[in-house]
Amino acid sequence: DGGITQSPKYLFRKEGQNVTLSCEQNLNHDAMYWYRQDPGQGLRLIYYSQIVNDFQKGDIAEGYSVSREKKESFPLTVTSAQKNPTAFYLCASSMSGRGFNEQFFGPGTRLTVL
């Protein structure tokens, strides 16, 4: 059963804490992405990775960190430096290369700061 899994589904964080969101895919995709979704705004790219051990900042990387030690895993850490972390976080993956490569999305993690 191929796909993308994200955990946890809901996450609550106290101010000043770091939290890590999990993303795993078994689609054998090279590329993985993290997006943030806020009400009334489109998805915004936080980080992406085209290959293991390499990743690039997206439009809103400040206050976030990632790692890509394995092809199937791309965890996102929301640090205490992120001023407004309450949002819905989506992980996606795709093939790489020229042409159209569909991005497949996971079910998301809703993070709330208490």
Add this chain to the structure above:
Amino acid sequence: QKEVEQDPGPLSVPEGAIVSLNCTYSNSAFQYFMWYRQYSRKGPELLMYTYSSGNKEDGRFTAQVDKSSKYISLFIRDSQPSDSATYLCAMRADYNNNDMRFGAGTRLTVKP
């Protein structure tokens, strides 16, 4: 000005109606145009994509791209209650799969 503009709605229609969803954009480099459907508290799923200008049909769904006007549309014929969701337009340039730009999404409700 946002790079991609999409009316957030909400839009409510009776079952069987034709639905028209639209986005405008400002970046003339965009070549791939996507429509995603997102059910409440779920991840988006790709409905259709179009390359460059033209129309594409898939069952009850038709996507149109007018690059001269920087305007894209998604039409849903014979709408069903199961079509109730948020519809996101997305687009990117030809050369960069990493730089997709999304609209804010239009929330659609189809009433039985």
